[in-house]
Amino acid sequence: EAGVAQSPRYKIIEKRQSVAFWCNPISGHATLYWYQQILGQGPKLLIQFQNNGVVDDSQLPKDRFSAERLKGVDSTLKIQPAKLEDSAVYLCASSFSGGRGSYNEQFFGPGTRLTVL
Amino acid sequence: GIQVEQSPPDLILQEGANSTLRCNFSDSVNNLQWFHQNPWGQLINLFYIPSGTKQNGRLSATTVATERYSLLYISSSQTTDSGVYFCAVVPREGSGTYKYIFGTGTRLKVLA
Known part of the structure; x- marks a missing residue:
């Protein structure tokens, strides 16, 4: 079974530029998550989708970050314009469902390392 | 929260040593x-x-949900075990x- 796919693996941009990350979850997984992991810290949830609907985006900086999952499968996370403090690893994860129990077990992709200069 | x-x-x-990692959480959890x-x-x-004990090769884990902690045991450690270990919970x-x-x-x- 293929895992969670992410691209690109690395990205370097100048501040105020825009950037987009792509994620394809495990086949059949209804729930998709985007996390931000700053160096030395644990992952922090940015947004959670259930199929193509947003379940939680309370920690997403909506003035510059946006995400979509139009067909309920793959997803794109965008930053526009980027700031220096956005330098981090952006992780995508998926689970069979977002509820209680083992159906909520999350599986992570390899991540995208973003450097903002 | x-x-x-x-x-x-x-x-x-040192390679070959055993270790125990601990995760404490302040409230009841589902996952x-x-x-x-x-x-x-x-x-x-x-x-x-979320509860109980599981084993997978040299690794095992135990969660005592009523006392709000989980333990990860690594036996006969290898250099490939290096990295960061995270626990993650879903609050009840x-x-x-x-x-x-x-x-x-x-x-x-x-260390080798």
Whole structure:
């Protein structure tokens, strides 16, 4: 079974530029998550989708970050314009469902390392 | 909100040694997972263990939900065990979104 796919693996941009990350979850997984992991810290949830609907985006900086999952499968996370403090690893994860129990077990992709200069 | 504390924060072992990593959480949880983040940044599932005990090769984990802690045991450590170990929990009381909260992590280095 293929895992969670992410691209690109690395990205370097100048501040105020825009950037987009792509994620394809495990086949059949209804729930998709985007996390931000700053160096030395644990992952922090940015947004959670259930199929193509947003379940939680309370920690997403909506003035510059946006995400979509139009067909309920793959997803794109965008930053526009980027700031220096956005330098981090952006992780995508998926689970069979977002509820209680083992159906909520999350599986992570390899991540995208973003450097903002 | 729930607090998830891991200990020790850093650990250095000689290859072949055993270790115990601890995860304490301040409130009741529905789900709990242990992850290993390797030096390349990949988060690898180790265990889904909201309660009870599980074993997978040299690794085992125990969660005592009533006392709000989980333990990860690594036996006969190898250099490939190096990295950061995270526990992540879903609080029982919440908004219904069942989102995972990650702990502070334990950074492990195994020396050859």
